[in-house]
Amino acid sequence: MSEPGSVWERLRAEAEAGRVEEVVVAVPALQGRLQGSRLSVPYFLEEAAERGFGACVYLLASDVEMDTGPGYAIDAWESGFGDFELRPDPATLRTLPWDPGTALVVADAVWPGGAPVAVAPRRVLRNQLDRLAERGLTAFAGTELEFLVFLDSYRTAWDRRYHGLSPATSYNVDYALQGLTSVEPVVRRIRREMAGAGLALETARGECHPGQYEIVFRYAEAMTTCDNHVVFKNGAKQIAAQEGMALTFMPKYDEGEGNSCHVHLSLRGTDGSPVLADAAADDGMSELMRHFVAGQLACLADFALLMAPNINSYKRLQPGAFAPTGIAWGRDNRTCPVRVVGSGHSLRIEHRVPGGDANPYLAVAAAVAAGLYGIDNRLPLPPPHTANALADPSVPRLPGTLTEALHRWENSEIAAKVFGESVVAHYARAARTELAAFETAVTDWERVRGFERL
Structure with missing residues (x-):
C-alpha cells in the first residue's frame, strides 16, 4: 500500500501539470450517498490531507431529505449543529473522468480529538473487518448493481413526479445482444469512465425490466469494494444527467422486476489461503465455511434492516418478484437468499437480500458479523435447500416490511452485542424516520382508489 505522503505528492504533481484543480472530500452517509465539499488543491494539501476537514455532524444523522432531529445517536440540535472532522483516506484518492479537473477522496468521520464516529457506515464496517483480522481473516467482496435507465432527464422526471417516463429499452433484454440501441451509449460511457476512475469492469448486460441494466466490477478487499460501489452510484447518475438521461437504483420502481444488489463475500487467511474451501470435504466446504453460512441464516432476520433499509x-x-422471501441456503440456488457458489479461492456466498438502495458498508458489515456469529458459536449448518425456496411454505420468512425489520433489529441481542447499542439505536431511528415520513404521505394509489369512489 502506498504511503499517504507519496499519494499526496502524486496529487500535487497532477495539480502542477494542470490535470487536477479541485479535490472532493466525501463521507458516505447513512443512505450510502457521498456527501462532502470541494476543496482547492493547495488548501487540501496544506490543511485537510493530514488534519481533516470540518463538516456538520448532521450529515450522519439525517434522512434522504436531509432532515434531522432527536433520537439519533448524534443529536445535531443539542450540539448546535457543530462539526466533526473528515479525515481523507489516501487509498481512495482517484480522478473522475466525468468531472474533468476533479479528484475525489473518501473520508472517515472522527470527533475533535480523533475518536471515530461509531455510527458512520464506514466505521461500522471497519469494526467488523477488525474483528475478522483478530481471527487471522480477511474479507473480499463484490457487489452486483442493477439500475433502470430512462430517456428522460432528471429534471423532466422530477417535473412529471416520475410518471410516464420512457425506459431506454422496450422489453426484456436479459442477456440480449440486441434491443440495446438506446441504452448502450450511456452505459458504455459509464463502463469506460468507471474504469478510468479505477474500477475494474468484470461483466455488463441488459436485464429483465424495460430499461434495466447491470454492471459488475471485479471483487476486492471488502472496504475497497464498498468505496468503489458508492463512487459508481454517484458517478453513474452524474454521467446519465450529462447525457440528458436519468437512471435509478431504487429497489422497486413499479410492479415489474426490481433492482437488486447481490453481495458476494468470501474469506481468506491473512496469508491469502482460501479458508472457506476444503477439497477433502464432499461439498468442498470447510468447517469454518459451514459455520459462516449458518451464521447468515441465524442472523438474517435480525440484520435485515442493514440490508433493506427503506420502505x-x-x-x-x-x-x-424473484427476490428472496424466506431464510434458506442452497448451492447455486437463486431462490435462496444465501447462495453458495464457486470453489477453492472463489468459494463464496452470494447474499441476494440487498436491493439497489442498500448501503454497501452496512450490508457487508451485516454479512461479516453474521458469519462471525456462526463461527464463534460453531453453529451447525442445515442441509442445503435444493428446490424452489420462494414457493416452499416450510421455509422461515424474512421480515416482510420495514416495521417488522425494525422490530427485529432493535430487539436483537445479537445486534446489540456485535454492533453496539448506539449503532442499533441510531439505525433504528433512521428506520422510524422513514416510516413516519411515509405514514404522513398521500399516495397515488390512495387517490385512484378513493378520489371518486369513497
Whole structure:
C-alpha cells in the first residue's frame, strides 16, 4: 500500500501539470450517498490531507431529505449543529473522468480529538473487518448493481413526479445482444469512465425490466469494494444527467422486476489461503465455511434492516418478484437468499437480500458479523435447500416490511452485542424516520382508489 505522503505528492504533481484543480472530500452517509465539499488543491494539501476537514455532524444523522432531529445517536440540535472532522483516506484518492479537473477522496468521520464516529457506515464496517483480522481473516467482496435507465432527464422526471417516463429499452433484454440501441451509449460511457476512475469492469448486460441494466466490477478487499460501489452510484447518475438521461437504483420502481444488489463475500487467511474451501470435504466446504453460512441464516432476520433499509426495499422482497422471501441456503440456488457458489479461492456466498438502495458498508458489515456469529458459536449448518425456496411454505420468512425489520433489529441481542447499542439505536431511528415520513404521505394509489369512489 502506498504511503499517504507519496499519494499526496502524486496529487500535487497532477495539480502542477494542470490535470487536477479541485479535490472532493466525501463521507458516505447513512443512505450510502457521498456527501462532502470541494476543496482547492493547495488548501487540501496544506490543511485537510493530514488534519481533516470540518463538516456538520448532521450529515450522519439525517434522512434522504436531509432532515434531522432527536433520537439519533448524534443529536445535531443539542450540539448546535457543530462539526466533526473528515479525515481523507489516501487509498481512495482517484480522478473522475466525468468531472474533468476533479479528484475525489473518501473520508472517515472522527470527533475533535480523533475518536471515530461509531455510527458512520464506514466505521461500522471497519469494526467488523477488525474483528475478522483478530481471527487471522480477511474479507473480499463484490457487489452486483442493477439500475433502470430512462430517456428522460432528471429534471423532466422530477417535473412529471416520475410518471410516464420512457425506459431506454422496450422489453426484456436479459442477456440480449440486441434491443440495446438506446441504452448502450450511456452505459458504455459509464463502463469506460468507471474504469478510468479505477474500477475494474468484470461483466455488463441488459436485464429483465424495460430499461434495466447491470454492471459488475471485479471483487476486492471488502472496504475497497464498498468505496468503489458508492463512487459508481454517484458517478453513474452524474454521467446519465450529462447525457440528458436519468437512471435509478431504487429497489422497486413499479410492479415489474426490481433492482437488486447481490453481495458476494468470501474469506481468506491473512496469508491469502482460501479458508472457506476444503477439497477433502464432499461439498468442498470447510468447517469454518459451514459455520459462516449458518451464521447468515441465524442472523438474517435480525440484520435485515442493514440490508433493506427503506420502505421501498420490501416492495422488492415480495412473492412473485424473484427476490428472496424466506431464510434458506442452497448451492447455486437463486431462490435462496444465501447462495453458495464457486470453489477453492472463489468459494463464496452470494447474499441476494440487498436491493439497489442498500448501503454497501452496512450490508457487508451485516454479512461479516453474521458469519462471525456462526463461527464463534460453531453453529451447525442445515442441509442445503435444493428446490424452489420462494414457493416452499416450510421455509422461515424474512421480515416482510420495514416495521417488522425494525422490530427485529432493535430487539436483537445479537445486534446489540456485535454492533453496539448506539449503532442499533441510531439505525433504528433512521428506520422510524422513514416510516413516519411515509405514514404522513398521500399516495397515488390512495387517490385512484378513493378520489371518486369513497
